[in-house]
Amino acid sequence: MLQKISSRILLWSSIVLATGLLLSAWLPYLNPGKFWVAGFSGFFFPILFPVCLLLLPLLWWYKMKMPLLLCGIALCCAIPAALVTWSFHPVNAGEGTVANSFTLMTYNSSSMGLVAYKTEEARVAAIYDMIRKARPGILCMQEFYSNDQAGREHHIDSIMRTGNYGWHYFTCDKTHWNTWYYGISLFSRYPILSASSIPCGKSSAGSGSSFLQADLAINGDTIRIFSVHLTSYMFNSEDYNNMSAPGSSSLIYKMRSTFEKRSAQALQLAALVAESPYPAIVCGDFNDTPVSFTYKTVSHNMKDVFLETGNGLGRTLSFLSPTLRIDYLLAQPSFSIHSGGVLQIHPSEHFPVMACLSLKKH
Template identity: 70%
Template sequence: MLHKIFLRILLWGSTMLAVGLLLSTYLSHLNPGKYWITGFSGFFFPLLFPICLLLIPVLWWYKRKEQLLLCSIAVLCCIPAALVTWGVHIFSKNNIVKQPNSREFTLMTYNTSSMGLMAYKTDKDKEAAIYKVVSKNSPDILCMQEFYSNDKPDKEHHIDSLMQRGQYSYHFFTCDKTQWDTWFYGIALFSRYPIAAAAVIPCGESKVGSGSSFLQADLVLQGDTIRIFSVHLTSYMFKGEDYDNMKAPGGGGLVYKMRSTFQKRSAQALQLAALVAESPYPAIVCGDFNDTPVSFTYKTVSRNLQDVFLETGSGWGRTLSFLSPSLRIDYVLTQPSFRIHGSQVFPTHPSDHFPVMACLSLKKH
């Protein structure tokens, strides 16, 4: 009796999982700005793919031919999505240390969650962790999203502190939001290379500041000019009451907020992809996309670009410290004119996001 129940569960369960895997992969090709429900699809892929893969030998053992065929087809059809979810360079050389007397440079992207500021008080442990990882790895170019600095004498002037500690001669700050005249929020870029030009490109509205614009900067490296886009795409910005009001009508519901976020983020992705395509200089895109590799956002922005983690990394490449070990939402993407020598994600604790650093160089013409 129990054996029959198990086989029935295996039959229906494997069928539903295989169909779910296919939907999670291919619905993400649709623009959630038009079909908002598709915005949820990619979240489930990192769980469904390994389960379906593990089910294949079980189905073969129990001689469930139809389900075996369905699961096998689903897994094969979803291999391209798996290859943008997991890094497979387990044994290859991955070096983020610059070679002396070379044209290599390093770039780090880091969502700092307002430099540890919460409820207008700085978490000193988080703040110290940020400075420690930056000082230890000393990137030539440092891009920070959800950045905060304060001009008040008794507060944290992070712009000056980072320029001094990191030995950065140049910086640019979008300053998307100002509070009480001295509290500044936005996206910051610090560089040891000259900034030839920089611009704040509006991309929406955000109450927290970062997420209202893209930072665009042209840097001069050894006679060549490159363009960097540092971005923080719209996040859900959930609060405790959002979970309590999940079933609330109209704008109070959690699902409504997610739907609105999907629409805003898909529009930002299309805008960013167009800016990268129009760049007169070799371009790098970095920042917090707030979306997984199996998503419309990632597919749109990364088209014709190289993902530094996929080119050199292995495993999950997790960049968010909570919710799930599979969440890779912070990226460094480059146009093919760049050579990727290595990349690394630094599990920084305590920190909401983990920084991503890459060692790059421009290919010789």
């Protein structure tokens, strides 16, 4: 009797898991702007795939052929999604060892440690310490904040000095109280030939309203960099509390609206990259997982620095879930990626992604 019950449980568990895994892996191919349910599915993939994998030995032990076959097929069909979720590179080349290479870092600075209009000194210190140690030749920062009021944090000037940067560009998507500036910034030791802010929506937080596009002269070549912060869910404390209450209509509505805006931004960004007259790099906070329409659209025909050099899940968000990789550094095939990785700095909401790259010579 007990064996019969356990067999039934295993049977239905395998059916549910296999179905969930297939939906999680393949629904993100649909545009959530038109089919919003697809926007939720990819979140569960990093959990469903290993659980389904661990179920296989149990099904084999109980000689349950049909459930074993079902889970096996689901896992095989989910391999493309697994290949963009996990990366395994135990050996990583040293940074800066290749001739004509350059380093680039992307980092969501979470308003440079500004919380409720007060600066958390520990967060600011961690950011500047990271810049001094990593010394990226190009630094792209989303959710950037600076203030030119006397006695406040003029981060633009401070970072220029700290990183020894000769050029910078700031989108300044939002101004508060005349001197409080928010947006996306780019700092460079290489000449910025041209730069612009390309509107992509409207965000009350500022950063997320535009794409930063900049053309840089590096080692005799011109490359184009897009630094972006795609639409966030903008969850507040009440939303986080509602996460423990399934079916919260306000939370689902907010996520559904975000899916629509972000999918439109992803399509706009992909078109800009495709039209670029120069070799292009895209970096920033996509606010979406690797198994998503957003990532699939933007990363098309591009190389992901983490997948090329990293290990494990490459988590870039320090809270909510250990599986969340939402910050990316992507390069077109014309670039060689020599090294890279996610730098875990604390305290910080996001972790920066850095890479050493060079443009292939033909």
